[in-house]
Amino acid sequence: FICLSFSLSTCSAHSYCILYAANTIHTVGVSGEHTAAGGGGNASYKRINPVSEGSCTVVWAVDHYDVFLCPHTEKGDFLALDLGGTNFRVLLVKVSDNGRQKVEMENQIYAIPEHLMRGSGTQLFDHIAECLANFMEKLGIKDRKLPLGFTFSFPCRQTKLDESLLVSWTKGFKCSSVEGHDVVALLRKAIRKRGDFDIDIVAVINDTVGTMMTCGYDDHNCEVGLIVGTGTNACYMEEMRHLETVEGDEGRMCVNMEWGAFGDNGELEDLRTEFEREIDCGSLNPGKQLFEKMISGMYMGELVQLILVKMAKEGYVFQGRVMSALAHPRTLQDLLRVLRELGLDPSPEDCAATQRVCQVVSTCAAHLCAATLASVLRQIRDNKATDRLRTTVGVDGSVYKNHPQFAQRMHRMVHRLVPDCDVRFLYSEDGSGMGAAMVTAVAYRLDMQHADSLTFFC
Missing domain, CATH: 3.40.367.20 (Hexokinase; domain 1)
Known part of the structure; x- marks a missing residue:
């Protein structure tokens, strides 16, 4: 048998x-x-x-290049994109600090049709930018330039916090003209091409890192x-x-x-x-x-x-x-x-x-x-x-x-x-997306502190 x-x-x-x-x-x-x-x-x-x-x-x-920090002084509104399968999520994470830090989240799931998973990289990132615009329009924040964290869950060579070159597609994706290229640059290009909103992409991370960050909080x-x-x-x-x-x-x-x-x-x-x-x-x-x-x-x-x-x-x-x-x-x-x-x-x-x-x-x-x-x-x-x-x-x-x-x-x-x-x-419920927002919050605070110190020095 x-x-x-x-x-x-x-x-x-x-x-x-x-x-x-x-x-x-x-x-x-x-x-x-x-x-x-x-x-x-x-x-x-x-x-x-x-x-x-x-x-x-x-x-x-x-x-x-992610510094593993559990944010305690962060506050503000942060966007996150979470791409790692046939669906991807857009999140708005609100961090308030009124004596005790409070985190609130709104998110929406968008589908990625199979023809986009195996089409051109331009088509894929145009679709992501369109869904991001749709999400921001629904929440009435399209006129704000918010910091964003990008969870991109594919093998990459990460050279900076906001720069990550795709090594190879996995999980059924096979979009052309993406492997070997910086996925953050491709997303920025798709957003600029639309011209109807702007964001500040601060960090790109893997879903495992996002999950660890969220649980570490x-x-x-x-x-x-x-x-x-x-x-x-x-x-x-x-x-x-x-x-x-x-x-x-x-x-x-x-x-x-x-x-x-x-x-x-x-x-x-x-x-x-x-x-x-x-x-x-x-x-x-x-x-x-x-x-x-x-x-x-x-x-x-x-x-x-x-x-x-x-x-x-x-x-x-x-x-x-x-x-x-x-x-x-x-x-x-x-x-x-x-x-x-x-x-x-x-x-x-x-x-x-x-x-x-x-x-x-x-x-x-x-x-x-x-x-x-x-x-x-x-x-x-x-x-x-x-x-x-x-x-x-x-x-x-x-x-x-x-x-x-x-x-x-x-x-x-x-x-x-x-x-x-x-x-x-x-x-970790929604850990990868939430983690991207947390990394972005930490990085954004450190950037602001660095900018303030330079201004004071000058």
Whole structure:
């Protein structure tokens, strides 16, 4: 029975899979010696290196220029854009300080049609500018030049707080003439072309950084940001002495890991199944973001679909019938509805097999996510030279939020892998967008203070 054999082989491989992934990332990607980008494993160095365009380290470590500050004296109105999937959000965050800081937020979600996800970069950013104008018009703030933070959740080389060059598209996007270009400049160009409003783009960040910033506002022990949604990624606070391209050894800096690209140099070949290989071959970016294709929401449903199709073809479920509705890519939610719409009168065994496949796929994803997170927690613990780490992980993403068992399975496995770490998981509602506004608020205050000091000096 193929379902049973797949389930048992997957479950029995969990311990090996978890230890392999955790140890590989821990010893090669985050701590210890690191494989040089594009070096094929021959060159090595002691510190984390930033990504080179067109290549990556085992775990992509991109240096961020975000100062991790929890704002306490910030006040004012700040805009934020949050782009990281098929929808994007525009937010207005109001920070008031009447003895006790208060944060209020208004936001609206806008869709990105599929033809824009795969069209030209100009069309995409024109659409974003149009939606931003629509949002500001509705709130009656179109005549104000407000500071804005831009959450852009794709692999980038960040050179300044307000400058970020896209390395590669992921999560179904493939817009032309954007890779290698500064996304902030492209947004500014689209806004200038309209000419009906103006804004001050202060900062661009990744959604993981935004999530960590938001959670850090409520819990100052938050040192890790984690996203498990359409895609997956994480960031954490690293000691400056471990960052090769940053001057100085004192203090810490936020590192955007881009761990969705783990495995792109072949580290996960022993773990990837035929189903994950098939998904990769049919994707817009074959050979890229391999870890993301093993655990994120964009691909979990298709993994289940491919397993069920193979089982049906071999006569183990649905009386051996493969209906067209099942043969085409579906989301996990769609698959459950398909079972009722196929007209196959599925047997209790069919239903149990489908449930088991879904359980195995989601459990494996949760455990792989836990393994990579455990290695990051070890790194933080070792940095602090403490026997027991107490820290908080800020989490956001549709899979973590909406899957009924994913969070619990991931939590359990993290505690099992790092029993010497007391980890609190803090869910961040709208964390990535709110975090962009918070970074913008801090940066804007520092800019104003700097300008005032220059005026006083003159």
